[in-house]
Amino acid sequence: MEGPQIRALAERLNRALAGKMIDRVDTPANRWQANVVLKHCAGRSVKQITSHGRWLIWHFDHGVSWMLEPTGPWRWDIVPIAKKSDGQPSLAGRKLLSLTVLNSFRVQLVGKPLLLTQSTETMWQIAELRDIGPDPLSTPLDALALSRCLARAWHAPIARSLLSQRRIAGIGNRSKCEILYAAGIGPSTAVGQLDEAARQRLAAAIIAVLGAALRHHRLHEDTPPPARVYDRAGQRCAACNSIIVSDRSGRDGTWSWYCPGCQAPVHEPNLFDYLSTQTPATAVTAVA
Template sequence: MPEGDTVFAAAARLRAGLGGRVLESTDFRIPSLATADLSGREVSAVRSVGKHLLIDVAESRPGAGDAVSIHSHLKMEGAWHVHPRGQRWRRPAYQARAVLRTADHEAVGFDLGVLELLADPDAALAYLGPDLLADDFDREEAIRRLASRPDDTIGAALLDQRLIAGIGNVFRSEICFLRRVLPTRPVREVDLGPVVDLSRRLLWANRLRSARTTTGNTSPNARMWVYGRHGRLCRRCATPVKRGELESPGGERSIYWCPRCQI
């Protein structure tokens, strides 16, 4: 499931394949961008902001003032693949939403939940809370924003990208478990500093891993403490893990917890 670590890794791959290179051709396969053409322009930067990915493209000529960013959000099924030109795609062509080609590499965005061109991406994403994977992550601002919603459940607050950016459904279950906090506990009853610190550590540790783990074990059946383990025994106390639905930004989302370890 794409979360901040997944998007950070995708940005790193895109940066390696496209960064500083000229786009020989661009093919946007959605109606709103059907006539867009960024060929001949240089990719000046590739960066992630929470769960959002930005490919910054320089102006068409010096002084033209039309630099843009290709903004994408993976949502649930999206992915960016980068490979040498001519290599066979790993997903069906009908799923492709953007194809960017340089002299030697090709980047294909599949099933992107959001795809658009932004003239001022920083302004468009200014509503986001502090990015957990940013070099200049503002810990105190993250705590302040979370604390500003005292009556929200901590499980819902961790998913609210306006408060803190990068956490998705997997990490929020794992963070609450590791902090021994029920996801339904109100924010006002939670020690937020350690929650924020743990959130940053977990995402940072996984930002370039091919297989996400919160336990430190990369074996396929040992990577998570509670997420996806409904009915299986808690790795700490051997109590069966519970699964439920929690009202969250965007609607109800599944949540996993240990009824003995978390209070």
């Protein structure tokens, strides 16, 4: 789950819960170490629900915040309560959290995220959030700001740098591929080889792709946005009619889908490039 989908979820939950009191908090016994802290939020009001990158953040009116990051599939269900006499909700299956709101509806989490609780004042000091990068959905990103985010990564492939949450928060593999396609940059291009024009294109592409994904998820919460290259290997590029390919040239631990026509790789020639253009006999002589 990527940043735009988390942001759309945060907006939906904020509309339903902001300013409302949580009557009770139910969690499965012996499932979360934070049960005691969670239940201390019963009888408190939700101040705001927002997000930063892949983190869903709940702020309560008594200065406590929840920070949740999905580690796999999850969903948040808003379920009306038929009768006010309904007792404790069933937490069978994969339901890990149930919030009863104003005795009128419940918000139930299905899934198993990483959950942290912290005072709102000090939440950005914990290790998981202290070094996280800016969220382009919240913080303006231009070529200069992008250069700061990618500092000290000049030799790394741009594909790997974009997936680092310590540099830019909220970009996943799908968005990475679409961003690089929109900017016309090959996934194996080193950060240090991006000139000013390329950085401007990349910054604009990050804003455009993440913004389009957010607008899509506001209408279609659980379906991915349309893709121009992601997961389309073997199909034709709509811009240049080249065949879209996928490989691990980005060296980021994931597959990269890209158009070799629109995203020509930019790199300095090295020995392996030279050897690949020689016949075997010539190559052996050259190395010797």
